[in-house]
Amino acid sequence: MAKTDPGLYDYFPYLDRPKIVWPGGARLAFWCAPNIEFYELTPPPNPERAAWPRPVPDVLNYAWRDYGNRAGVWRMMETMDRHGVRGSVSLNVALCDHFPDIIAACVERQWELFSHGIYNTRYTYGMDEDQERAMIRDVKATIKKHSGQDLAGWLAPALTNTDNTIRLLAEEGVRYTLDLFHDDQPLPVRVPRGRLISLPYSLEINDFTVLHQGTATPRQYVEMVRAQFDRLYAEGARSGTVLCLPLHPFLIGQPHRIDALGEMLAHITGHAGVWVTTAREIADHFYAHYYDEFAAAIAVWRGGAR
Amino acid sequence: MTLPADYLTYPYRRPGMDHDRYPFSNLFTRKPVQWPGGARVAVWIMPALEFFPLDMTGKPFMAPGGMGRGSPDYWNYTLRDYGNRVGVFRICRALDERGLKASVAVSSRLAERHPFLVDEVTRRGWEVVAHGVDMGRLHHGGQPIEEERGLVREALTTLRKISGQPVTGWLSPAYSESMNTLDLVGAEGVQYVCDWVMDDLPVPLRTAGGEIHALPHAWETSDLQLILNYRHDASEFAKQVCDYFDVLYREAAQVGGRILALSVRPWLMGVPHRIQAFERVLDHVTRHAGVWSATGAEILEAFRAQK
Numbered sequence: 001m002a003k004t005d006p007g008l009y010d011y012f013p014y015l016d017r018p019k020i021v022w023p024g025g026a027r028l029a030f031w032c033a034p035n036i037e038f039y040e041l042t043p044p045p046n047p048e049r050a051a052w053p054r055p056v057p058d059v060l061n062y063a064w065r066d067y068g069n070r071a072g073v074w075r076m077m078e079t080m081d082r083h084g085v086r087g088s089v090s091l092n093v094a095l096c097d098h099f100p101d102i103i104a105a106c107v108e109r110q111w112e113l114f115s116h117g118i119y120n121t122r123y124t125y126g127m128d129e130d131q132e133r134a135m136i137r138d139v140k141a142t143i144k145k146h147s148g149q150d151l152a153g154w155l156a157p158a159l160t161n162t163d164n165t166i167r168l169l170a171e172e173g174v175r176y177t178l179d180l181f182h183d184d185q186p187l188p189v190r191v192p193r194g195r196l197i198s199l200p201y202s203l204e205i206n207d208f209t210v211l212h213q214g215t216a217t218p219r220q221y222v223e224m225v226r227a228q229f230d231r232l233y234a235e236g237a238r239s240g241t242v243l244c245l246p247l248h249p250f251l252i253g254q255p256h257r258i259d260a261l262g263e264m265l266a267h268i269t270g271h272a273g274v275w276v277t278t279a280r281e282i283a284d285h286f287y288a289h290y291y292d293e294f295a296a297a298i299a300v301w302r303g304g305a306r
Numbered sequence: 307m308t309l310p311a312d313y314l315t316y317p318y319r320r321p322g323m324d325h326d327r328y329p330f331s332n333l334f335t336r337k338p339v340q341w342p343g344g345a346r347v348a349v350w351i352m353p354a355l356e357f358f359p360l361d362m363t364g365k366p367f368m369a370p371g372g373m374g375r376g377s378p379d380y381w382n383y384t385l386r387d388y389g390n391r392v393g394v395f396r397i398c399r400a401l402d403e404r405g406l407k408a409s410v411a412v413s414s415r416l417a418e419r420h421p422f423l424v425d426e427v428t429r430r431g432w433e434v435v436a437h438g439v440d441m442g443r444l445h446h447g448g449q450p451i452e453e454e455r456g457l458v459r460e461a462l463t464t465l466r467k468i469s470g471q472p473v474t475g476w477l478s479p480a481y482s483e484s485m486n487t488l489d490l491v492g493a494e495g496v497q498y499v500c501d502w503v504m505d506d507l508p509v510p511l512r513t514a515g516g517e518i519h520a521l522p523h524a525w526e527t528s529d530l531q532l533i534l535n536y537r538h539d540a541s542e543f544a545k546q547v548c549d550y551f552d553v554l555y556r557e558a559a560q561v562g563g564r565i566l567a568l569s570v571r572p573w574l575m576g577v578p579h580r581i582q583a584f585e586r587v588l589d590h591v592t593r594h595a596g597v598w599s600a601t602g603a604e605i606l607e608a609f610r611a612q613k
Binding site (some may be wrong): 046053055056059064069119128135219258 | 307308309310312313314316318319320321322323324325330331332333334366367446447448478480481482483484485487501502503504505506520525526527535536537538542545546547549550553554557
């Protein structure tokens with residue numbers, strides 16, 4: 001049925017909110033999200049979206065993505081290690097089967113693995129409820145098997161959703177979604193059963209939207225991230241904010257861009273009052289200390305006015 | 307709505323790749339590569355001399371730089387032709403002045419139209435790389451194999467005859483291949499292809515007729531991506547390619563030889579306002595010790611000798 005609004009959250013202006021204080025008195029929670037992805041050479045067709053811009057096999061685009069797993073991701077790990085930043089991995093979980101070396105390197109670094117679907121060439125568009133639930137359970141089982149971790153977060157594969165996705169995530173015990181871009185703080189999401197929150201991911205300072213779709217230079221990208229950080233850091237004194245840096249190894253892991261990542265991380269981690277953490281830890285802290293307070297504050301606004 | 311059941315089955319979900327052309331490999335844990343003279347970075351400069359026919363159809367897609375306007379598209383035809391008349395000689399001069407060599411990708415129809423351009427490559431001792439028949443004759447999925455075999459043979463036969471070289475390198479027009487391309491070019495004596503940009507070192511590829519290699523031709527640092535697609539200006543191109551070199555040079559000190567691929571088209575890089583940026587890149591690279599200017603065939607030979 002057609003809807004004019006996703007119906008997933010209430011209006012809640014960025015004014016006079018409860019004050020979030022992150023662990024250690026920090027005012028900004030920083031998390032970094034490498035998207036470690038597997039794009040299939042010959043994926044099955046989806047009725048809503050073609051997997052590749054060119055006829056299959058799209059050798060150029062396939063090989064370019066594969067560069068991320070052979071070369072780019074290792075450069076990212078080295079740079080992130082140097083700045084003491086753990087990744088929260090947006091993972092196409094079939095990669096656990098294809099490239100266990102990469103998963104082992106993530107687990108060894110105590111990086112979090114969260115879901116980005118099975119493959120980045122398998123979209124949720126068009127799935128019925130049973131199919132989507134089967135996909136979610138496959139993801140949970142695969143991450144558990146290869147890392148021992150309980151799945152906590154979800155960024156839909158290639159950001160493709162159905163009307164059921166958010167409800168199913170809550171039913172299956174997922175704790176946070178990254179597919180909603182309506183805010184700079186964690187917020188409760190409206191679900192019929194269970195609890196779910198949205199965490200700020202980013203399409204504004206994502207290397208895919210900035211470097212590729214936005215055609216920015218690496219130096220411009222560094223300036224954008226610094227500006228994003230500086231403002232959220234200042235505002236975090238009033239109520240704690242979240243800065244997410246979403247990355248793709250096939251983009252930021254290229255030799256001509258990797259030092260841009262080092263500059264960004266040096267700037268962010270060079271400030272006091274920054275909690276360098278993972279998405280799961282941010283969600284845990286929010287649930288434990290702020291979920292109820294935020295839910296009550298949001299309820300005051302129901303109906304559109306305080 | 308429901309998707310067909312096979313949308314949730316994954317026949318290639320297994321260790322390694324989802325095809326059998328090459329295995330997975332971590333660039334940073336391989337046996338270090340040694341270049342001749344102990345060089346840290348092999349510099350592989352690859353200008354592409356491309357023929358864009360006025361009547362190209364854009365099927366199944368238009369190669370970047372193709373005829374995108376109403377017919378006759380003098381705008382695009384002549385801008386591309388400029389590269390082969392004017393721009394190429396700026397590129398050649400920049401290389402000559404610095405004692406650098408190149409592997410030059412050539413459309414076979416361009417070689418037929420202007421054999422003089424092939425002579426300019428061979429008289430310098432540079433390498434001719436096959437770049438298909440022309441930019442309107444793409445290799446692509448769904449293409450009948452006999453049609454594609456005809457394109458491969460026409461390109462290689464023509465370029466070998468005109469250049470007198472064995473012509474063992476291949477760059478597909480628009481980097482586009484079918485499932486058969488590797489087998490077809492391998493069967494005709496091609497030793498390396500430039501369309502597979504998944505690495506910074508040569509990667510062995512399995513073909514029906516035996517092993518060939520993918521050489522790491524640049525995509526993200528090509529003029530096609532940075533200038534045509536991303537609209538970066540020439541100085542940004544130069545900065546990013548210099549950064550690309552600097553990181554490889556740094557890595558080479560730790561983990562073995564690297565390859566800097568400089569992928570340029572005279573119709574982009576050979577125009578007056580960009581050529582100086584290209585020269586700046588060459589000056590930056592040649593200022594460093596431990597840089598080896600080589601053709602693709604020479605790089606492959608050195609790589610294979612270590613296996």
